[in-house]
Each structure stands twice: as C-alpha cells, then as structure tokens.
Amino acid sequence: MESQKHQELCKKVFRRIVPAELKEASIYAQSLSLPEYHAPQPINGFIPDILIYKNNSSEIIIGEAKTESDIDNKHTINQFEAFLLHSVLFKRFVIYYEVESILTSQLRHLFFKAKLNRNLRHMKNVLINGEAF
Numbered sequence: 441m442e443s444q445k446h447q448e449l450c451k452k453v454f455r456r457i458v459p460a461e462l463k464e465a466s467i468y469a470q471s472l473s474l475p476e477y478h479a480p481q482p483i484n485g486f487i488p489d490i491l492i493y494k495n496n497s498s499e500i501i502i503g504e505a506k507t508e509s510d511i512d513n514k515h516t517i518n519q520f521e522a523f524l525l526h527s528v529l530f531k532r533f534v535i536y537y538e539v540e541s542i543l544t545s546q547l548r549h550l551f552f553k554a555k556l557n558r559n560l561r562h563m564k565n566v567l568i569n570g571e572a573f
Contacts, residue, residue, distance in 0.1 A: 445540075449505030450489050453538035456570060457490065457503050466493045469503075484522035499532040506539045511546050517554050527565070537568045544568055 454469060468480035468491040480491035483502075490503030502523055510516050520535075527533040539547050547568055566572075 443507060443509070445507045446505055446510075449507065449538045449540075450503075453503040453505055453536055454490055456538065457492065457501055457536050464494060466497075468492075483526045486519040486522045488523070495531075498530060500527065500530045501533070502535045504535065504537050506537060506543070506547060508540065508543060511539070511543050512550060517550060520551055521554055524566075533565055535566045536570075537566070539569060541569065544571075 450469075458467060467477055469477040470479035470487060470489060480488050483491075488502045489505050490501075492501040492503075493499070494501070504519075504523075506516060523535055527535075537547060551566065
C-alpha cells in the first residue's frame with residue numbers, strides 16, 4: 441500500500457504535467473484513485489505513477505513521485521535506468537520526478553551516479569520538482 445505522502449506527491453506531479461499535456465494525449469495514472477485513468481503498462485518491468493503518450497505515441501512523459509523511503513534504494517535506481525533505456529524508442533520524452541524539497545539534491549546525486557555507472561544519456565530530459573537535472 442502506498443503512503444499518504446506518496447499519494448500527495450503523485451497528485452502534485454499530476455497537476456504539474458497533465459494540464460499542459462492534455463491535448464491529443466493518452467493518460468495513465470495508477471496512484472491517484474481516479475476512475476477515468478487506467479493503470480499504465482510496465483516499462484521494462486516497472487510501472488510508472490503517471491504515463492502520458494502524445495502525438496500518436498511518438499512522445500512519452502513519465503511522472504514519478506518519490507518519498508524519503510524511496511530515496512537511495514535499488515528499486516528507484518533500477519526503475520530510473522529502465523525508464524531512460526526505454527526512452528530511446530521515442531521522438532521526445534520527459535521524466536518528471538516530484539520529491540520533498542529536502543530530498544532534491546540526494547536524488548540528483550543518486551541519478552548522476554547511475555548515469556556515470558551505466559553510461560546513460562538523455563539526462564537533460566529528466567526534471568526534479570520542475571527543474572532540469
């Protein structure tokens with residue numbers, strides 16, 4: 441079961457990305473208990489909190505909420521890598537992460553380390569609390 445804090449962060453990322461992306465988009469959201477949105481399909485074994493396909497699925501936007509208990513665990517890194525590896529299939533992609541502000545630098549460090557270890561590209565398309573990575 442997801443924590444209340446995770447639910448709040450999911451709603452925040454949903455409000456941040458969905459209004460700007462509604463036109464001609466398919467929206468999936470598993471963590472919001474909104475009946476009009478279906479759960480996303482897994483991406484390389486990981487289910488994003490929010491998934492938006494645009495322009496006949498040539499663009500993808502992933503929204504993720506991370507709480508203090510998510511930071512610095514293997515699942516978060518593996519999920520991040522899986523999403524970035526999947527991104528090469530799309531003309532345009534963005535991953536939005538919403539975290540408590542005190543965790544922003546910790547998440548940046550974690551992702552930077554993953555980028556170096558796995559030679560991952562496209563980091564400029566990763567946003568944490570609305571700011572480019």
